[in-house]
Amino acid sequence: MNIEEQAVALYKAYPRKVAKGAAIRAIKSALRKEDFEVLMEAVSAYSEAREGQDRQYTPYPATWFNQERWEDDREEWTPFTPSVSAEEAWTEVRSAIRKYGVMGMTEAREALPESIMDPLEKVGWRNVCDMTEYNSGKLYHQFRSVYERLSSCETKN
Numbered sequence: 594m595n596i597e598e599q600a601v602a603l604y605k606a607y608p609r610k611v612a613k614g615a616a617i618r619a620i621k622s623a624l625r626k627e628d629f630e631v632l633m634e635a636v637s638a639y640s641e642a643r644e645g646q647d648r649q650y651t652p653y654p655a656t657w658f659n660q661e662r663w664e665d666d667r668e669e670w671t672p673f674t675p676s677v678s679a680e681e682a683w684t685e686v687r688s689a690i691r692k693y694g695v696m697g698m699t700e701a702r703e704a705l706p707e708s709i710m711d712p713l714e715k716v717g718w719r720n721v722c723d724m725t726e727y728n729s730g731k732l733y734h735q736f737r738s739v740y741e742r743l744s745s746c747e748t749k750n
Contacts, residue, residue, distance in 0.1 A: 594629070596621055596624055597617075597621075599620075599624055599629045600617045600620040600621050600624065601617070602629075602633070603620045603624075603629075603632055603633060603636055603658075604616050604617060604620060604654060606633060606636045606637060606640060607636050607639075607640065607654045607657070608639065608640040608643045608644070608648075608651055609648055609651045609652070609653060609654060610654075611653050611654070612653050612654070612655055615653070615655035616653065616654035616655045616658070618655070619654065619655040619656075619657075619658035619659045620632075620654070620658050622658070622659070623658040623659075623661070623663070626661070627663065631663070632663055635663035636663070638667060638670070639657075639662075639663075639670055642667070642670035642671045643670070677708070677709075679736070679737035679740050679741060680737075682708075682709045682712075682736075682740055683733055683736055683737070685705060685709055686705070686709060686713055686721060686736065689701040689704055689705055690721060690722055692704075694722070695718075695719065695722040695723075698718045701713075701718070708740075708743070708744060709740070711739075711743055712736055712739035712740040712743055713736065715739045716732060716735045716736045716739060720732060721736070
């Protein structure tokens with residue numbers, strides 16, 4: 594395969610198909626620095642890691658190749674997912690509120706794991722206890738955001 598064919602093959606294997614002209618130029622430049630087989634293996638691994646993820650967080654192929662991202666730590670390619678999903682944690686929070694009530698934060702703190710209690714305290718025990726159908730979605734999204742951020746920090750430390 595010539596360099597043009599290799600570049601097209603790498604472009605086709607990359608998980609995001611945008612800005613083809615810039616991508617092909619960047620890939621050709623990368624092929625002058627690295628063997629085709631190395632790049633294809635990296636692109637295949639990256640594509641697999643990005644499978645099922647939101648495309649908006651996948652860099653354009655030109656960016657990926659220009660920044661030599663094939664040399665990145667591959668653990669960074671896979672997004673962190675906590676062992677207990679945010680949905681499951683939220684279900685545990687709601688069960689604790691039903692069981693202990695507004696004044697039962699101390700009991701809930703003893704019953705819930707720290708990984709769930711910390712984000713709950715950041716959102717506010719009272720806020721969640723006073724939740725209505727109108728603000729339940731907003732409170733859940735706040736909880737999920739804090740829960741995933743804190744869980745991710747725990748894993749990286």
